[in-house]
Amino acid sequence: MKIMDYASVAPTLIDNDQAKAVAARVVIGKKDGADHFCMRIFEIMPGGYSPKHAHAWEHEIFVHAGVGEAYGNGQWRPVKPGTVLFVPSGEEHQIRNPGRERLVFACLIPSGVPEL
Amino acid sequence: MKIMDYASVAPTLIDNDQAKAVAARVVIGKKDGADHFCMRIFEIMPGGYSPKHAHAWEHEIFVHAGVGEAYGNGQWRPVKPGTVLFVPSGEEHQIRNPGRERLVFACLIPSGVPEL
Numbered sequence: 001m002k003i004m005d006y007a008s009v010a011p012t013l014i015d016n017d018q019a020k021a022v023a024a025r026v027v028i029g030k031k032d033g034a035d036h037f038c039m040r041i042f043e044i045m046p047g048g049y050s051p052k053h054a055h056a057w058e059h060e061i062f063v064h065a066g067v068g069e070a071y072g073n074g075q076w077r078p079v080k081p082g083t084v085l086f087v088p089s090g091e092e093h094q095i096r097n098p099g100r101e102r103l104v105f106a107c108l109i110p111s112g113v114p115e116l
Numbered sequence: 117m118k119i120m121d122y123a124s125v126a127p128t129l130i131d132n133d134q135a136k137a138v139a140a141r142v143v144i145g146k147k148d149g150a151d152h153f154c155m156r157i158f159e160i161m162p163g164g165y166s167p168k169h170a171h172a173w174e175h176e177i178f179v180h181a182g183v184g185e186a187y188g189n190g191q192w193r194p195v196k197p198g199t200v201l202f203v204p205s206g207e208e209h210q211i212r213n214p215g216r217e218r219l220v221f222a223c224l225i226p227s228g229v230p231e232l
Contacts, residue, residue, distance in 0.1 A: 001188025001189055001202065001204070001207060002201065002202040003188070003193050003195065003200070004200055005199055005200070006178075006199075027200045028202045033202075034174065034176065036152065036153060037152060037153040037176065037224065037226065039224070058150065060144045060155045062122075062155065062178065062222045064178070064180055072119070073117055079119065083119060084143045084155065086144045088117070088149055106178045108153065108176070110153065
């Protein structure tokens with residue numbers, strides 16, 4: 001069994017023309033022997049956002065801390081601790097943090113696609 | 117996109133000779149079209165515990181709230197918000213809540229096994 005705090009993993013910082021102020025961590029993946037799916041933890045800082053994009057795999061997301069907004073089906077909706085999101089394969093989506101605290105969520109993907 | 121609060125799902129209450137004071141919810145599963153893996157949210161009340169068992173599939177766990185202890189590799193270790201656990205296939209494991217608050221965690225499993 002592997003047990004650790006997610007923050008003990010060095011983050012990959014993402015700040016470009018498509019995403020802003022995002023810290024991403026692969027916490028369970030191929031190198032752990034996780035053959036079916038991969039857990040990443042994302043932190044989006046106030047004012048930050050993930051890319052608005054679509055891809056050929058699903059997301060299963062659990063919001064841990066902070067508040068934010070998620071885009072899907074043509075609209076923005078609020079998310080907060082305890083919110084669960086399922087983004088089916090092929091659906092455009094984005095998450096942004098218009099708040100004043102760090103938005104933290106787990107986002108899982110199937111194996112066989114880029115872990116980050 | 118499906119967005120909801122995990123608590124909006126009616127829990128399955130588990131209280132028997134192997135597990136105590138557990139509320140379990142499937143929040144993303146087969147009925148949502150999640151073909152690769154399944155997200156469940158577990159709440160373990162103070163004094164409660166999950167079964168000590170092993171099975172032929174892995175767990176990927178993220179602790180959301182509360183404090184508790186996880187058994188694996190022959191020892192108990194503390195868990196708290198932000199703790200990540202990977203339980204490989206076949207490894208004996210258990211989670212218990214000796215604290216005074218509800219212990220809440222997401223526990224994901226591959227598809228093709230019982231969702232609860």
